[in-house]
Amino acid sequence: MTAVQIPQRMNFSTAAPKVFRAVLALDAAARAGLDPVVVELVQIRASQLNQCAYCIDYHTGDARKAGETEERMHQLAAWAESSLYTAKERAALALTEAVTLLPQGVSDAVYAEAAEHFEEAELAQLIALIFTVNAWNRMNVATRKTPGTA
Numbered sequence: 001m002t003a004v005q006i007p008q009r010m011n012f013s014t015a016a017p018k019v020f021r022a023v024l025a026l027d028a029a030a031r032a033g034l035d036p037v038v039v040e041l042v043q044i045r046a047s048q049l050n051q052c053a054y055c056i057d058y059h060t061g062d063a064r065k066a067g068e069t070e071e072r073m074h075q076l077a078a079w080a081e082s083s084l085y086t087a088k089e090r091a092a093l094a095l096t097e098a099v100t101l102l103p104q105g106v107s108d109a110v111y112a113e114a115a116e117h118f119e120e121a122e123l124a125q126l127i128a129l130i131f132t133v134n135a136w137n138r139m140n141v142a143t144r145k146t147p148g149t150a
Contacts, residue, residue, distance in 0.1 A: 030128035050137035
């Protein structure tokens with residue numbers, strides 16, 4: 001089977017370097033203090049929902065470096081049906097889906113569950129992480145950045 005080459009529309013980092021650096025800074029601030037495994041699970045799940053191949057590839061690599069297992073990464077698309085995730089991870093993933101799929105909104109139940117597992121400052125960091133990965137996803141999908149492109 002031959003892979004289809006999808007041409008990148010632009011290199012966002014060179015076309016808008018100030019914006020790119022600002023998103024990098026936001027990304028670093030958002031992940032500060034959060035469990036690296038939760039960070040990668042959230043980033044992979046949002047990227048799956050947004051169909052961002054580049055980000056899925058990038059964050060699964062980072063997840064492996066953070067000690068994540070292949071089995072948990074494979075089941076991430078169906079996390080709600082899997083027994084492989086902790087209650088805290090499940091709360092983070094539910095919040096990720098709610099924030100990423102905003103037309104449905106973030107229900108009080110989803111927010112309350114996340115608030116049970118994350119202190120207020122940590123919850124704020126988690127929300128920032130979710131909207132930051134969504135920004136990356138949208139940037140990369142719009143410009144067709146795919147695995148293997150710079």
